[in-house]
Amino acid sequence: MNNSLLEQGNFTLPGEAGYEDLTLELAERWGADAIRDSDGTVLSDRIITAGFDIYSTLCLIRADNEWAKANQDKLQQNYLMSYPVVANSDTVRIDLLNGYFREQFKVNVNDNPQTWWQVFDRTSGQEIPADQWEFDPNTGMVTITRVEKWHKYTVNFLAYRIWEAISMYNHITNNWGDREHLMPVDPIYPQTQEFMLGFLEKWLADHPRTEIVRFTSMFYNFAWFWGDSPNLRYIYSDWGAYDNTVSPYALREFSKTRGYTLTSEDFVNGGAYCSSHQVPSARYLAWLDFTNDFVVTFGRQCIDLVHRAGKEAYMFYDDHWVGTEPYGDRFKDFSFDGMIKCVFNGFEARLCAGVQGVKTRELRLHPYLFPTGLKGEPTFKTGGDPTRDARNFWVNIRRGLLRESVDRIGLGGYLHLVRDYPDFVDYIEELVGEFRTLREICQNDKPYTAPFKVVVLTAWGKLRSWICNGHFIHGLELNELIESLSGLPVDVEFMNFDDILEKGIPAEVKVIINSGRAATSWGGGEHWKNDKVIAAITGWVAQGGGFIGVGEPSACEHKGQYFQLSHLLGVDRANARSLSKEKFVYPKPDGQHFIMADVEGELDFGEDVGNIFVLGDNTRVLADKAGSPRVAVHSFYQGRSVYFSGFKFTLPNTRLLHRAIFWAAGVDHDFDYWTCSNVFTECAYYPQSKKLVVINNIDKPETTKVFDAHKQGIEVSVAPLGIEIIQL
């Protein structure tokens, strides 16, 4: 295989001033056609003029700290909830920032607290009237009077962020010492917009050699609240949350356009904030929509300037991505030229590949060239093994790329760190070659795919297609499941409950998957109380649809039921209400079923759900543990359902899911086309080029039969983590 790998192009190299020889040597070695800078590095003239496309990163909201310092009333804000304080008399004093990282936050003393803040008795749930509390800007304390002794009190208050979170993270991780703290400014104000557009115009003029402006990203970072204690450095972090978009100005604008007013508690939500794991309320979704409208509108003005300067604009799909919503209807209106996503996994590759409205999609691979990984684990330092990491990430990403490719890949960070890792340099050379070869095959060709669609049903739907809440959350059933799905030969669509009610279930859909725990956005939570949802899905299954439920599908304590679709699934989960109920005794599972055909040994679903019981004779349990079904199937009129007690991304489980999808769809007889007999291998057949690509997903040599369009087996051997391309 290696001999045929393509050697040039589609690769972005992070350059580094001071290491010009290394930069140019690796650009040659890895076949780069573009060189970028990173947060903390710059490119020198020698690099810029070496004949490569130049990507320059630009984060407008932290780009000019002088302006930020001079306009501190324009810094970005968010609501914080003070830590609860229990009253031990009729007066309570709360130090608002107690527990929070005071280098990140500063209480907003410019906007009237009595107008914009709220104080709550969290024991009774009552809001405290504004005349019962007072804020002292000198001490940062709120004093609440006439309180109930031994009740718990909190203050929702506005804080400016005085250190931009990503540069704060980089600063602290890399010990940048007394380098100035960058502050994030808020583009919601006309003055900030005027400044930013002026800054951008000048910047564009100052960077004549830059072909591509890589925006990092637009304006609002995902929520990341830091703590004061070294034992609680990160208090709250949510990749999809809009906490950082709030300001009195924006809230007033919202009221004007929507006709109603949001309160601090709409964001603080009892201290849970509006994390992506919770079912978004209609009010919160309206705020997302309002913010997205603003970000696209002003973002477009920035991108227009870039285009007028003869450059292209790419967006980095992380960091300050909040408000851009690449899967929203307005995203195309930005007129971005490219999208760059940093990825570890297959689902993230699909997330990037599936974005509409850009012509170039690029993956920023991991490991980032940085001493430590995202969780502080060593990478390019003692104890790290960046080559192993790169291989592990790539093998999963490649699964996704086989189904839907992207245009480019790249790296980021501090290039000089690779000098001590020659095997990493070798491996990246191989990896980039493999990518180029795959890309050439995939371009303008769609591999064989099952002739029906699979819907993943969540409270978020399309807006959070191919992602839950940032990078892989291990143990979150839906995240595990979409990682498996990312490499399966099925078309996947993400829908929410409104979609089902408003548009119905599209005719090409044969399977709906609902995966998650009760009260989460992934499961659907309160949406399952809607009888119209139940009737729509029930009727659709009765007419031949397939339903796959994972963990606590359709779970919501309501009207005496827990799994609201128990009549489809044939199982439900016991809870406090059913402690006096006995469980139906089902026959011992014998594993003899189409979907279990490739299962060997005990299933590994991670921390799956117990206390499942079957409703009666019509439920067939295919696997169980301690008397609780783990895999069960059930028919309902013309339709079929499958229950999994959990899910974990493993190759055998991926096969189990693949089979479950085909069985639920009622097309198990068509399963064999273009599948591998060996679950550690996967294949994709590209009909235009008549090329069959077979990948080995484990670090051992494997042999497999690939069943073709006539279900005839073709024997293929693949090297450890290798790839075979066969011309048919």
Add this chain to the structure above:
Amino acid sequence: MNNSLLEQGNFTLPGEAGYEDLTLELAERWGADAIRDSDGTVLSDRIITAGFDIYSTLCLIRADNEWAKANQDKLQQNYLMSYPVVANSDTVRIDLLNGYFREQFKVNVNDNPQTWWQVFDRTSGQEIPADQWEFDPNTGMVTITRVEKWHKYTVNFLAYRIWEAISMYNHITNNWGDREHLMPVDPIYPQTQEFMLGFLEKWLADHPRTEIVRFTSMFYNFAWFWGDSPNLRYIYSDWGAYDNTVSPYALREFSKTRGYTLTSEDFVNGGAYCSSHQVPSARYLAWLDFTNDFVVTFGRQCIDLVHRAGKEAYMFYDDHWVGTEPYGDRFKDFSFDGMIKCVFNGFEARLCAGVQGVKTRELRLHPYLFPTGLKGEPTFKTGGDPTRDARNFWVNIRRGLLRESVDRIGLGGYLHLVRDYPDFVDYIEELVGEFRTLREICQNDKPYTAPFKVVVLTAWGKLRSWICNGHFIHGLELNELIESLSGLPVDVEFMNFDDILEKGIPAEVKVIINSGRAATSWGGGEHWKNDKVIAAITGWVAQGGGFIGVGEPSACEHKGQYFQLSHLLGVDRANARSLSKEKFVYPKPDGQHFIMADVEGELDFGEDVGNIFVLGDNTRVLADKAGSPRVAVHSFYQGRSVYFSGFKFTLPNTRLLHRAIFWAAGVDHDFDYWTCSNVFTECAYYPQSKKLVVINNIDKPETTKVFDAHKQGIEVSVAPLGIEIIQL
């Protein structure tokens, strides 16, 4: 020790006609002073006249099947919910008894269904108006018209019970073949009362040799709904539930006295019925009170007849005990002479010992002389080992008796079964001797007990003192915990939330324990939303009280918190709302703490609760698993709290609980008085007789130091499961 065991008295033997020699031989051998019959056995004249007190069992509600057959409109009833049926058109037909055991239930066709039943759309939650459904008494079907397609429908209907549950169980277990099925009649009707009193008078006259009428018990059995399928024989069983007390007559009487009307749904509760594990509603508690009032009033009339006949009346604290409420305020009004409780465990011994208003308390030991145990496991048949069972039960019961003794013990069942088990006969002889010896020491003496009270706080409070829901429910934290408590040298009181609000926390209380999962009566459920409860407990702890929380103490999702007393406990449990929150990093537990002093190796709390996080520096984690605290301590002003992630009755855990109680009470310095150094042994010191009793709770010889009133250690060796009595 054996030599000093007392040989005679305080023991009730089950006699059996046809086995007179065996009966009299064992009466002699085991030192019986009383002989009883059992369900399925009778006593012959030779036994009756042999000079023993005679206990005769009497279950009035199934005593005369002829009367029952002639008065089938007076049979006992209950509400059932039909199994849900999903509509596949605009009409649904429901076979009401489908899934239920038709030999147990018969639909009530005498009372107007449209008045007494309810039909629900369980998908929307709406009740279906009476004019939209019709019951056909010939088919037992309800037809519902104008329904929503694909919604789920159920009918709450009244069913007569045509086979009394306990005799049904005995009948089926013992293959009684075509012996007539006994039917339970309802004493709520004046005609039934008249019949019963007449029957009882005649019965008393017909049983001149009977000294003690053992009522089994009063009128209403605990709920036990059987299923049609051999795979779901028992659908619903709840030892404490009042389902079987319902009838239109009683419901009308209730309305008259209470001024409001209960509906079928008050009992059916969406199909969960009102199981004891759920927090009882005010309406349900009113029903308990109404029923209890009736049962005591009419029960007293029966007992008066017994007394007039010169006999005594004992109550069996099982089977038809519902409505008697031995821990209720009215129980003394029955004027029962004795109470008999069948027991496996220490907590049940305490349950019996603690009943007020009777002069004799008797334990009916297990195993029952029956081929199988309560769960169908072999006892007196191949595969069974009744001696092992008897020893295992006794060792736990003995712990309870050391704290609070009873007057008598006894056995029940078919005596002839012991013939093949000579070691059982030997062991019972030893056991009875041990009981007599202990009883003599305990009588009129109270062993050394900590000088403060411990409150167990549940939604039931005193009414369910020393019991959860019948025999030991393994895995239910509170049941595990009260089994440990039953043998500890502390005074225990059970309180509910109203007690705390109405009476306050008594001055002698130093520790409150709350143990259970969210949404259960044991944990407290919605009561934790009451800010007055929170303030009362918080204030009490602040002033020096101790709080011990187990599992999910004070758990209830409310106003952004989960553990409502997290400010006392210093921990909370993460849930869907906190998935984006980071956990505070606590120091690695080193086990150096007073309450951990006797812990060796990994804690075994059974299936305990994970995802616990600590609130901050002030919480000290003493043990953890996978990053989730299992034991944590926290101070709040003058008070202390202890958190356990679960509880399982083991001897080391019993010691852990003992220490936790003393530490939470702030009297850890007083722990040593009359405790054993060896956790497998326990002791009780009786000050009047100056006797020290030391028991060995495991089947190995053990040596322990017992610390006396001067904390001086006395070395004692005890045989496996043995007992040592030391005169000081």
